[in-house]
Amino acid sequence: MSIDSTSRFSSRVEDYIRYRPGYPRSVVELLAGECGLTPASVVADVGSGTGILTELFLRNGNCVYGVEPNREMREAGERQLADYDNFVSVEGRAEATTLPDRSVDFVTSGQALHWFERDAARREFARMLRPGGWVVAVWNDWSAETSPFLKDYERLLLDFGTDYREVCMRAGNDDDLVYSFFGPCEVRLKTFGNQQVFDFENLKGRLMSSSYAPEPGHPNFAPMLERLASIFEQHQEGGRVVFDYGTKVYYGQLK
Numbered sequence: 001m002s003i004d005s006t007s008r009f010s011s012r013v014e015d016y017i018r019y020r021p022g023y024p025r026s027v028v029e030l031l032a033g034e035c036g037l038t039p040a041s042v043v044a045d046v047g048s049g050t051g052i053l054t055e056l057f058l059r060n061g062n063c064v065y066g067v068e069p070n071r072e073m074r075e076a077g078e079r080q081l082a083d084y085d086n087f088v089s090v091e092g093r094a095e096a097t098t099l100p101d102r103s104v105d106f107v108t109s110g111q112a113l114h115w116f117e118r119d120a121a122r123r124e125f126a127r128m129l130r131p132g133g134w135v136v137a138v139w140n141d142w143s144a145e146t147s148p149f150l151k152d153y154e155r156l157l158l159d160f161g162t163d164y165r166e167v168c169m170r171a172g173n174d175d176d177l178v179y180s181f182f183g184p185c186e187v188r189l190k191t192f193g194n195q196q197v198f199d200f201e202n203l204k205g206r207l208m209s210s211s212y213a214p215e216p217g218h219p220n221f222a223p224m225l226e227r228l229a230s231i232f233e234q235h236q237e238g239g240r241v242v243f244d245y246g247t248k249v250y251y252g253q254l255k
Contacts, residue, residue: 013076015209017050019202021140023110026192027249028060031106034188035134035251037062041105044128046094046121047112051077051087053138057108058084065099067092095120099128108136118181126254134253137178140194140245147244149235156231160224161212178250187252194245200232203241 031037039061045054048066050073057064058081066081067090068074074089081087092098094109094116107125109116125135144154157164178187198206207213207228214220235241 013050013072015205016073017076017080019196019205019209020050020052021194021196021243021245023053023056023138023140024192024194024247025056027138027247028056030190030249031134031136031251035106035136036132037106042103043106043108044097044099044104045108045110046097046125047109047115048077049073049110049112051081053108053110054087055081055084057106058087062086064088065090065097065104067094067097067099069093095124097124097128101127102130103128105130105133106136107133108138110138111140113137113181114177116181122181122183122254129254132253134251135182137181137250139174139248141174141248142243142245147242149231149241150244152231152235156224156227157210157212160214160220160227161210162214162218162220164212167212174248174250182252182254185252185255187250190249190251192247192249194247196243196245197240198243199239200229200236203232203243204228206243 028037037060041062043057043062043064044067045057045064046067048054048068049070051066054064054066054077063086065088066074066077068077069092071091074091078089081089090098094112107129129135142150144151175189178189196202196206204225207224208215214224232241
């Protein structure tokens, strides 16, 4: 992880907790059916942030190590997951998790693989995985092509975002990114439908949870919110807009 990637969400923790989408139970069911996930499996959720993906596995009964370098995000995750005895918070990075050799059955990553230093993280994952272990990368992806609302929302990000284009270029195509990470090893992909329904205040919170959304004091902040209000009014039905995602689950083994 670069210095920027580990600090860029520090001021957005509360919005991230409140407004980012969760992951469907189907993710766990998929891994149980195809990868042998059981409640006894040990999981390292790398780049765990506030614990959104982590909690999916905690609810399944797994012992989960939440590895997160950003102090604000990590502490928020610790608060969010305090009721789970099977959660262990770890200050670490994808490239240096601090976890022992061959200590976990699954390494997972939610919305984070594109921030990792690929080769170093791959070596680290291979080191801490037990024989037969799996790497799982999950994204809640949205596309401007799926609705007129999301097309206008992306135009807002292009016009007012601080570095939306750069982040998109870094993430690139999910397939290319993941296949590059796994190298010659086989990677499988399954996609599930997911969505959030927002009134205007919640849509604003979803926008402000993004690291490329200008914050108060930035010259683009006020005009961005004016545009957001206009987009909302144009597309709302019954005071709500629908934010559609495809939850993409990539999973494979490092040979």
